Every structure is written in C-alpha cells, then in structure tokens.
Amino acid sequence: MNLQARKILGKLCLHSVLIAGSFLFAVPFIWLFSTSCKQPDEMYPPKWIPELPSGVRQSPYIQLRANERPQKPTNVALEDWNRNYENILSGIKAQVGELRGSLPDFFAPYLEERDLAEGIFNRLLKRAPDEIFQASEQEAATWFSKNVTQEMVSEVFETVYRRMAVSDVVLHGWDVVSVEYPTANQNFPWRVISGDAELVPRMTGLLRPNLEVHYSFKEKKNFALQIVLPLHMPSENLKKLVVSLQGDRSWHEIWATVELAGKKYESVEAAYLQSDRAQDITWQFPSEDDDRLKMKTWLSLQPTGLSDFTNPHALRLTLTCRYGSRLIAGFNKIFFNYRDAVRRVPLLMYVKNSIFLVVLSVIGQIIGSSLVAFSFARLRWPGREFCFLLVLSTLMIPPQVTMIPVFLIYKNIGWYNTLLPLWVPSFFGGAFFIFLLRQFMRTIPADLEDSAKIDGCGFFGIYARIILPLIKPALATIGIFTFMGTWNDFMGPLIYLSDQELYPLSLGLFALKVVQGGNYGLMMAASVLMTLPIIILFFAAQRQFIQGITLTGMKT
Secondary structure, X not given: OOHHHHHHHHHHHHHHHHHHHHHHHHHHHHHHHHHHOOOHHHOOOOOOOOOOOOOOOEEOEEXXXXXXXXXXXXXOOHHHHHHHHHHHHHHHHHHHHHOHHHOOHHXXXXXXXXXXXXXXXHHHHOOOOHHHHHOOHHHHXXXXXXXXXXXXXXXXXXXXXXXXXXXXXXXXXXXXXXXXXXXXXXXXXXXEEEOOEEEEEEOXXXXXXXXXXXXXXXXXXXXXXXXXXEOOOOHHHEEEEEEEEEOOOOOOEEEEEEEEOOEEEEEOOOEEOOOOOEEEEEEEOOOHHHHOOOOOOOEEEEEEEEOOOOOOOEEEEEEEEEOXXXXXXXHHHHOHHHHHHHHHOOHHXXXXXXXXXXXXXXXXXXXXXXXXXXXXXXXXXXXXXXXXXXXXXXXXXOHHHHHHHHHHHHHHOOOOOOOHHHHHHHHXXXXXXXXXXHHHHXXXXXXXXXXXXXXXXXXXXXXXXXHHHXXXXXXXXXXXXXXHHHHHOOHHHHHHOOOHHHOOHHHHHHHHHHHOOOOHHHHHHHHHHHHHHHHHHHHHOHHHHHHHHHHHOOOO
C-alpha cells in the first residue's frame, strides 16, 4: 500500500470514528425526540420509532397497535417460533369461525381479519407453556385453538376494533351549572348533514355503548355531523361545551362550529381522532380565561360572523371531520405534543423571561468578568495577587453553603419575587470566568499596551481598543457558558420566584410536569423545545468556542 493510499485510509478511519462518536452522543437527543412524538399507550414496551398513522380512508376497521402483536418468548427458539406461527393463527381463525353464531352480528365482517387472530394469539401467549412450541405444528395449533373462548374473542375485538363514535354532550355555564345530553336520548339526535357517513347505534355488544360514525373518504374529503340542543341557561352564561368522542387512531381533524343567538363561533385549532379510547374534547367561548396564567385544557372558539340559527333557547353544534392523508396525519401526530405543550402553558411568556435573563446575564458576565480580569492581568496595584487568590478561593465553596445567606440578603433589600437576583450578580463577574480571561489576557504582548500608552490611551482605552478585540474567542466561550447556565438554571428561579408570570422556561416546564407528570410524551416535547436553542447556539458558535478553549491554554 503506497503512502497516498494510507493517507486516504487514515482519513476514512478518522471520519468514521468521528461520525460514530457524533451518533453516540446524539442518541439521548434522538430518544428524546422520538418519545416526544408518542402517545401514552405507545410508551411500553419502549421502541425507537413511534407508530405512524396508516392513512385511514374508511372506518370502522380492525388494527392492532405495534406493541400488541405477538412477541417471541425468551425461552422459545426462533426456529420453533417461525415454524408454528402461521399454523397457530390458522387454528385460531378456524376456532373464531366456529364461535360466529354466539358473537354479535356486527363482528361477522371482521372475524377473518389477521389482526384479530394475532390479538387473540398475543392474549393466549401470556399463559402458553414454552414447551408447546417444541411439539408438532398440529399440536401447537390445537392447544391455542382449544383455549379460544367467546369472552376472549369479545375482549380482543374491543381492543382491535377501531371506530369513531359520538357520545354525550355537556354544556357548562359560568355559574358551574352543567347540563348533559346523552346520546341514547332520541330527543336530541345527531345527524349527518354532508359527506359520506352513516350513524349506527351500537348500544350492545361492546363495553362502551356509543353512536358509531361509519365514514368513507374515498370520494369526499370531509363529512359533518350536527346536533341541536336546548339551552337551559341564558346564552351569555354559556362557558364551554364538552363532547365525548371515541377516536379510531386515524388522526383526522375535527373542527367545531357553534351557533347560538344568531352568532357563529368556530374552533381556532383542530382536535384529532387520536386515540382508540374515549376522549372528552372541550371547546370554550372567548373569556378572561384566555389571558389568565392557567393550564389551558380547552380549544378556543372565536366569533366568525352571524348565523341563520336565531333560536334563543337552543344551540346548534356542527362537527366537521376532515380527511388527513398519511403524510398529514403523520405530521399531526408527530407535532401534537408540541402543540399541546405550547397551548397548555404560556410558553411564549416563559421564553421571553428566559431570553431576558440570558441577554442581561451574558452582557453582565462579559463586562464584569473582563473588567476584573483586566485589572488582575494588566494593572499593577497593591494586594493584587492576594485579591486574585481570594477570588479563586470562592471556587472551593459549594454554592449550597451560601444559598441561604445570599437569599436572606436579596430578600431584605426587596429583591424577592423579582428577576433582579438572577441577572444583577452577573455584572460583578464570575470567579471561573475571571480566571479564564486573566490567563488569556496574559498571553497578549505588553508591547501593544505600551504603544497604546505612547499614543495617549488610558486604561479604559487600552481595555476597550486593544484587549477586548484580541480576546473575542474567550468572550465567546464565556457567552456560551453563561447562556447555557442561565437557560438551564432551575434552582435560582425556584428559590427567588413565586409569581408564574416571572417564570423562565426551566421553571415553567417544571410546573407543567407537576400537572402533567404522567404524560411523558408531552414532557419530552417541552424538553425538546428547551434543548433546541442550546444546540443551535453551539453549532452557530462552535468555531469561536473551540478557538477560545484552545487559545486560553497558550503561553507567550
């Protein structure tokens, strides 16, 4: 191998190692982003890639979740598993066919579905002995088929039967008066007013009776349902309405239109057919709640004009379902938690507070640390070395030791529950940054300073015109460290702030965690939003950061 080939091979090996290392360090962020795109029922067993919608064009249908499919038991050989898998499914399908007469009639079109058989297989697998897979194919299939019961088929069918269904509607007033309109009450019927859809009452055969919506998007891309409800309160006292829906995991969009007292209100953002479980969707009329600092669990309605529905004692509700292709439905699912995080908390206010603290802290740290470092590095005054050692000694004191005394000082001067304690100390510099800049400044030749003095420059002129331009890499390093420290600071805001309107992003996300602690997808989405600015900053200032770290260690 010649010298040129060795150089090329060496570069390839080096780049391969760098790429592998980059991917390794990116793994936690990849997992963070992946989890942020998941719904609660996808968290276990953990998987890297979230389940994406299949582009449903017709409902109801049969479909298993990815985590509900049969998985090979640990003690079963892969060869035995593959050998018996299809035979077991065939045996289960045959047994389900024999139970057809004892099952509800609407089960019939779906009894041959593979997903139904796999769901039953997965249920039986939990109590199947591992040795059964070592037996003959006929014996394994017989064991599974014999254990299929009517109750089991009904239970599994309930989990794989994807359907859209409408249930109760509840109207809430400002005086906490609520009126419920059950679907079973034929006095207030839903009806299809447009699109290819059909309402099918399903009051028996399933654990949760509902009014199913059988729709098809093969020809038309939307359909609309409508209901007229009597008002038992003045229209101006109506605060919100709650519609109980069961989704079909299609992630199609649901838009609401409410008409009452000659006015029309439309939803500002869409709800989704996201889950196969019952979900309550709340739409709320414009109110003071929109501007309050509270967890927003509703979708807003905004007035859009006049309506021909002028009955003062009734309300007309229209739900429009819009088709989402596989791409659109996937986009809706991936960014749902992000939209929810922004909607549920005043995220923009938290970001504004964080940016305010970051900007002032970075400016203050650069000015304060550089001035103090300049005095230690370039000025000669009595006690300089002692004072520098005193500054360095503060690095040895754990911050927990000074936390309470410093808090009492700020509280006594009236700074508690303000942002002042979080940025004012930056203008006095930081011990580590002072040391970093002092070492950097000492590498600058003294001849430059002498020349400036001959030209009539004072100390501040030398600092501003000579020193600062030459230490830009070190200042960039300090800016990056300060940005990261201030942006991620949690303890400081937790100690000094009590009003939510002053919360930075770190403390605001903690408040979200307290309320939505079990929704890990939502928490991961909020964490991604908080992490992105730091990643962008690092890549944008990577050259200055590396240059600052490198030059700081150079000697004259």
